[in-house]
Amino acid sequence: MSTIFITGASSGMGKATAKLFAERGWQVIAASRSIGDDVELAAIENIETVTLDVTDPRQIRSVAADILSRFDVDVLFNNAGAVLFGPVEEYTDEQLDAQIAVNLLGPIRVTQAFLPHFRERRGGTVINTTSLTAMLPAPFMSVYSAAKAGLERWSFGLNLELDEFGIRVKTIVPGIVDTNLMVAGTVVQSDAYAVHLGEVFAAFGDPATAELFSTAEGTAAVVFGAATDGKTRVRYLTDATAKEYVAMMVGFGEETTQAFASTVMFG
Ligand SMILES: NC(=O)c1ccc[n+]([C@@H]2O[C@H](COP(=O)([O-])OP(=O)(O)OC[C@H]3O[C@@H](n4cnc5c(N)ncnc54)[C@H](OP(=O)(O)O)[C@@H]3O)[C@@H](O)[C@H]2O)c1
Known part of the structure; x- marks a missing residue:
């Protein structure tokens, strides 16, 4: 039986991925800070839950x-992440440190802890959930x-570093997915930025923007493909929004695409 270790498995894409791999006969280790509360995952025979704060x-x-x-873990899926939303000017030192800790240092540290295992068995796959925002901030x-x-750039460098040991590093790049990410995130308000902040919030809630949302289950299917396709490919764009915007960047350049995105997605 193949085994996957998933961080951020209590919700959204991590939870959908845990359920899909379990359905397909894998042993799943599902980790997060609040995973102990997840009776649904705990009830699935081939899922073991483990409390883990990646910071x-x-x-x-x-x-x-x-x-x-x-x-004998085959795949490490670094999926835990959290959003800090608001103007940079207002972020506290603690908020800044926490944002880098969960989204960048956490996956690096979890990977460090698994690498001796993968190197000794001369094989394994590390999959990191990055984001369309890595390319289109x-x-x-x-x-x-x-x-x-x-995280995206680190993954590409690490993939080369580990090639001689048969270890693959891949990235999962979602566009916008219907999950708890924004609800669970930290929102920093600001009087000085109130108008634009309000516009961006309204854009996220706009029914037109909702059409851009994909599902956690769709992302999980892409993760399953990345874990099992045997390909040396590194980056997997998971939904239509990510694919369209990346294609636009290739065709029209970064700045034109960002200007277009700010009229469609960012208010
Ligand atoms: N939703 C999107 O539109 C979107 C787009 C691009 C990329 N992403 C990325 O996709 C990944 C999954 O997010 P999601 O959308 O599925 O959101 P979600 O439903 O909020 O899930 C986030 C998961 O991360 C866990 N987590 C947060 N902080 C953690 C910490 N310090 N240590 C361990 N686990 C932690 C949460 O569980 P606990 O609270 O129990 O720890 C939860 O299981 C994230 O990396 C996110 O940045 C999301």
């Missing part, structure tokens, strides 16, 4: 040591976008 290096090391002593989410861009 806690000590906990990462002890969870990885425990899991690797009991399971969004206003009021510029630090989130920067962290995801860092």
Whole structure:
């Protein structure tokens, strides 16, 4: 039986991925901070839930040591993430550190903890959830976008570093997915930016924008493909929005595409 370790598995894409891999006969280790509350996943026979905060290096090391002593993990899916939404000017030191910790340093540290295992068995796949914002940064989410861009670029470099050991590194790049991400995120308000902030919020809630949303289940199917296709391909755009905007960037350039996106998506 193949085994996948998933971070951020209590909700959204991580949870959908856990359920899909379990349905397809994989052993799933589903991790997050609140996973202990998830009775649905805990009731599935081939899913083991484990509490993990990816911003806690000590906990990462002890969870990885425990899991690797009991399971031959084939795939690590670094999916945990969180949004900090609002003007950069207003972010506190703690908010800035936490945003980089969860979206960039967390996946790097979790991967570090699993790499000796993958290297010794000369094989394995690391899949990192980045974002369309890694290529098309969004206003009021510029630090989130920067962290995801860092994760995307790191993945490409690490893939080359690990090639000689038969370890693949891949990225999952969603556009906009209907999940709890914005609800669970930290929103920083600001009087100085109130008008544009309100416009961007309204754009997210606009029915026209809702048409751009894809599903967590659709993303999970792409993750399954990335884990099992045996290809050396690194980047997987998961939905129509991501594919269309990346194609637009190739055709029309970054700045034109960003100007277009700000009229359609960002108010
Ligand atoms: N939704 C989108 O439009 C979209 C687009 C592009 C990329 N993404 C990325 O997709 C990934 C999954 O997000 P989602 O949309 O499925 O959102 P979600 O439903 O909010 O899921 C986020 C998951 O991350 C976990 N998490 C948050 N902070 C954590 C921490 N410090 N340690 C461990 N786990 C943590 C949460 O669980 P706990 O609270 O239990 O820890 C939850 O399981 C994220 O990396 C996100 O940035 C989402």
